[in-house]
Amino acid sequence: MSGPATRRSGPPGTPEAPPAGRDGPPAACSAPGVAVRVIPCLDVDAGRVVKGVNFQGLRDAGDPVELARGYDAQGADELAFLDVTASSQGRATMLDVLARTADQVFIPLTAGGGVRGVGDVDALLRAGADKVALNTAAIARPELLAEVADRFGAQCVVVSVDARRVRPEDAGRAACPSGFEVTTHGGRRGTGVDAVAWAARAAGLGAGEILLNSMDADGTKAGYDLPLIRAVRAAVRVPVIASGGAGGPGDFAAAVRAGADAVLAASLFHFGELRIADVKEALRAAGLPVRLTGEGGS
Amino acid sequence: MTRAAPKVVVLDYGSGNLRSALRAVQRAGADAVVTSDRGPALRADGLVVPGVGAFAACASALRAAGGDEVIARRLAAGAPVLGICVGMQVLFAEGRERGARARGCRVWPGVVDRLNAPVLPHMGWNTVRPPAGSRLFAGIGPGERFYFVHSYAVRSWERAGRPAGAVGAGAAPLLTWAIHGEPFVAAVEDGPACATQFHPEKSGDAGAALLANWLELIR
Numbered sequence: 001m002s003g004p005a006t007r008r009s010g011p012p013g014t015p016e017a018p019p020a021g022r023d024g025p026p027a028a029c030s031a032p033g034v035a036v037r038v039i040p041c042l043d044v045d046a047g048r049v050v051k052g053v054n055f056q057g058l059r060d061a062g063d064p065v066e067l068a069r070g071y072d073a074q075g076a077d078e079l080a081f082l083d084v085t086a087s088s089q090g091r092a093t094m095l096d097v098l099a100r101t102a103d104q105v106f107i108p109l110t111a112g113g114g115v116r117g118v119g120d121v122d123a124l125l126r127a128g129a130d131k132v133a134l135n136t137a138a139i140a141r142p143e144l145l146a147e148v149a150d151r152f153g154a155q156c157v158v159v160s161v162d163a164r165r166v167r168p169e170d171a172g173r174a175a176c177p178s179g180f181e182v183t184t185h186g187g188r189r190g191t192g193v194d195a196v197a198w199a200a201r202a203a204g205l206g207a208g209e210i211l212l213n214s215m216d217a218d219g220t221k222a223g224y225d226l227p228l229i230r231a232v233r234a235a236v237r238v239p240v241i242a243s244g245g246a247g248g249p250g251d252f253a254a255a256v257r258a259g260a261d262a263v264l265a266a267s268l269f270h271f272g273e274l275r276i277a278d279v280k281e282a283l284r285a286a287g288l289p290v291r292l293t294g295e296g297g298s
Numbered sequence: 299m300t301r302a303a304p305k306v307v308v309l310d311y312g313s314g315n316l317r318s319a320l321r322a323v324q325r326a327g328a329d330a331v332v333t334s335d336r337g338p339a340l341r342a343d344g345l346v347v348p349g350v351g352a353f354a355a356c357a358s359a360l361r362a363a364g365g366d367e368v369i370a371r372r373l374a375a376g377a378p379v380l381g382i383c384v385g386m387q388v389l390f391a392e393g394r395e396r397g398a399r400a401r402g403c404r405v406w407p408g409v410v411d412r413l414n415a416p417v418l419p420h421m422g423w424n425t426v427r428p429p430a431g432s433r434l435f436a437g438i439g440p441g442e443r444f445y446f447v448h449s450y451a452v453r454s455w456e457r458a459g460r461p462a463g464a465v466g467a468g469a470a471p472l473l474t475w476a477i478h479g480e481p482f483v484a485a486v487e488d489g490p491a492c493a494t495q496f497h498p499e500k501s502g503d504a505g506a507a508l509l510a511n512w513l514e515l516i517r
Contacts, residue, residue, distance in 0.1 A: 033424070033477075033478075034420060034421075034422040034423065034424045034446070034478060035422055035423040035424065035443055036422075037422050037423070072502070077422070077423055099317075102317055102318055102321065103317075103321050106318070106321075106322055106325070106499060106500060106501070106502055106505060106506065107445070107500060107501075107502055108445060108447070108497075108500050125315065126317070127317075128315070128317050128318060130315055130318070130447075130500065152350070152351060153350050153351030153352060153355075154419065154449070155350060155351070155419050155421070155447045155448065155449075156350065156351075208419050208421070208447075209419075209421060237416065237417055237418055238417070238418065238419065239417055239419070239421045239422070261417060261421070261422065262422070291423040291443045292441070293502065293503070
């Protein structure tokens, strides 16, 4: 702190009583504090949105830009685009999808999939992404996270952690005290790296957010992996996005209570099983802060 | 008869999501371009100063591009400037990051420092508390949320000690506060100098309404 206290002033009211205490937003506006973000994820392959069960058996879900516009209108708080082909052609397609979406949709956009270096991050940010998710390349070379954070700021660095429980047959190979292991190749390949320790290290290196994918829960619709969320929440101070396993409206508040700051789902939204507004209503009913918009609100 | 769209320059000094800022002010009704050229930046009806990342990096990039001088000349002439996120922070006197101090543009006194909050960055949609008489937030409901992503903020406002020649000296700036862990300044309206810690260009319809209000101010 600098300067004599008499020259400084806090917000209206006493410093002890924050502004919300005086006449906070109407009760209908939801609880105070930063809203739980509801994030539809668009897995993009060859210019189409696809989504499979356990990352396999891809199924067509539509045009990414159209879906993005629809989710924005429904009240999505952020959109995630994942290039599941991760080929050079896939990257070019992703840049085009991002640019066309960013021209029409004025909410934060996160892009990921096959991001190998600072150049890829730069291209995605220039195309209109606000944040870039790094996964395999960061596992191979963790310093990449620091390089990207130094150049573009930690606020745009998301580390995507594909975690699964250590399988009994791998227990000897994988020294994972948390019981969760980082995987690559869509959950098919274990790395022997402890997923919770990796999340903490990634945050220390400069990741501003953890996108936590449970490969065990993904596609099951049995709910988010709450023990995984709790373990990572306890290990990092950066925001955590819960991903994988959402099946019904009640699953989202459970993930938040376990420590998630944001909730992500894909096929549930793409195939119309649940609307963004349903998720927000469930969160609001659970007493959690949400952003209500015209179509999704009231 | 329609009025001419206000001309806006989004200042390109190598920081910020320029494309989104450009599209958002265009959507709000501006005739906008992204440029690093001083001429158009000085002449435009409004100048948007974006910025993301670290304070020190943004402040030095802004100086390297001559942006600090453009801002100072505009404000001295009463020409509107809108700082966004770190583009707001660099308008203050000083930024502190990991013990290091960096000099800002000194439009306003005060220090940009790390927020005390359990989860950082402050990332997501939060409510704000505009003061009575705010023109930036005119017509925007009290429950509306804006998108923030930052770990540092102005946590107290220094009333006295405005640098000599500072704009709006004498008139009290209008401050909008928000809370994440602790209260911080979410927006400033001070004559021609306006700024938001949140990203109006990423704040959906609420952000579009705020940008439209700013365009009304600069006509």
